[in-house]
Amino acid sequence: MLIIKNLAIEMAEACSRLHAMCDQTYWSSHEYEKLISRMQGVGCIDDKDVLRGFLLFQGIDDYIDVVYICVDPSFRRMKLGKRMMEHIFDKKRGADVFIEVNQGNIDALNFYYSLDFMLIGKRLNYYKDNAGSNDAMVLKRNRI
Numbered sequence: 142m143l144i145i146k147n148l149a150i151e152m153a154e155a156c157s158r159l160h161a162m163c164d165q166t167y168w169s170s171h172e173y174e175k176l177i178s179r180m181q182g183v184g185c186i187d188d189k190d191v192l193r194g195f196l197l198f199q200g201i202d203d204y205i206d207v208v209y210i211c212v213d214p215s216f217r218r219m220k221l222g223k224r225m226m227e228h229i230f231d232k233k234r235g236a237d238v239f240i241e242v243n244q245g246n247i248d249a250l251n252f253y254y255s256l257d258f259m260l261i262g263k264r265l266n267y268y269k270d271n272a273g274s275n276d277a278m279v280l281k282r283n284r285i
């Protein structure tokens with residue numbers, strides 16, 4: 142069984158490790174300690190107490206910015222991501238939710254569209270690497 146609980150500083154190393162499994166660029170444990178201390182987040186923990194997904198966000202009462210979400214590749218398409226997002230929608234009822242995603246991240250775009258996010262703008266050439274540049278898609282989910 143997987144449970145959702147609030148992120149705590151002690152989970153920084155697990156967040157960094159999981160982020161590294163999901164992305165070529167990721168934040169270190171130390172960076173996660175700082176992020177968790179000044180933002181909010183939830184994690185998805187399995188019955189062996191291993192972190193299988195997490196979501197980091199910041200914002201005030203009527204505005205939430207999702208900073209990062211990821212799910213362990215072996216636990217994808219099992220609704221962990223959806224459960225974590227819905228946890229936030231529920232906890233922050235009345236807030237608009239924003240996220241920026243690389244135009245090339247089709248899996249994530251499909252995930253957000255399935256949760257009623259809408260495209261509201263683009264930051265042109267926002268992501269740059271040796272291969273070139275990609276736009277950031279700015280998505281919004283209206284408050285309930």
Ligand SMILES: CC(C)(COP(=O)(O)OP(=O)(O)OC[C@H]1O[C@@H](n2cnc3c(N)ncnc32)[C@H](O)[C@@H]1OP(=O)(O)O)[C@@H](O)C(=O)NCCC(=O)NCCS
Nearest residue numbers: 210211212217218219220221222223242248249251252255
């Ligand atoms: C995006 C991500 C968090 C989704 O997590 P997940 O737990 O696998 O997603 P869920 O199982 O909750 O999916 C819910 C719905 O989203 C859509 N969806 C999710 N992943 C999808 C994919 N790879 N392709 C198409 N649709 C997808 C589907 O509609 C899915 O419902 P369904 O499985 O009944 O069809 C996960 O793929 C991930 O960690 N990606 C790498 C990190 C990343 O890119 N993060 C986003 C940074 S902006």
